[in-house]
Amino acid sequence: MKNKDDFQVNTVLNIFRASNLLSRIGGKLTVKVGLSSVQQWILLGAISKQEGLSLKELREDTLVTKQNISSMVDRLRQAGYVTTYENLSDRRITRVKLTEQGKLILEALKPLTNASNDRTFEVFEPEELVLFASLIERLVTHLSQQIDRPE
Numbered sequence: 001m002k003n004k005d006d007f008q009v010n011t012v013l014n015i016f017r018a019s020n021l022l023s024r025i026g027g028k029l030t031v032k033v034g035l036s037s038v039q040q041w042i043l044l045g046a047i048s049k050q051e052g053l054s055l056k057e058l059r060e061d062t063l064v065t066k067q068n069i070s071s072m073v074d075r076l077r078q079a080g081y082v083t084t085y086e087n088l089s090d091r092r093i094t095r096v097k098l099t100e101q102g103k104l105i106l107e108a109l110k111p112l113t114n115a116s117n118d119r120t121f122e123v124f125e126p127e128e129l130v131l132f133a134s135l136i137e138r139l140v141t142h143l144s145q146q147i148d149r150p151e
Helices: 004-033 038-049 055-062 066-078 100-121 126-148
Strands: 082-086 094-098
Touching (some): 004 038, 004 100, 038 055, 038 082, 038 094, 038 100, 055 066, 055 094, 066 082
Antiparallel strands (some): 082 094
16 A cells, blocks of 8 residues: 555645546536636536625635636626626625526536536446545535635
């Protein structure tokens, strides 16, 4: 058996590899519906789950940096996928919601996503996929907490 350090390094490298491969697969799907990046898809998906998200909430949900979220949302707005508006009770807060065009893009992605996910996860038994999803979620939560901690 490999030592702990080698095992951890290989695990991190495999997570990076999987991330790169999933990004490439997602890129092929997004091009089919007219999006220019996987990041746009991720943002549209997050906005669809909760209409009227503030940019801060969207940034926290998608783990996009504060510096990037405004320009990413602006590109989505310019493409006609989202609209932004000021919060009525606090004008410093910008909120974002999907347009009809944004909703249509996500609808067009659903069958492509389902087919892609079926192919991606066919190597797992259902119980393994449940465990894998739980472990990945725990890792993402842990890493999110780490990134916010001062060193």
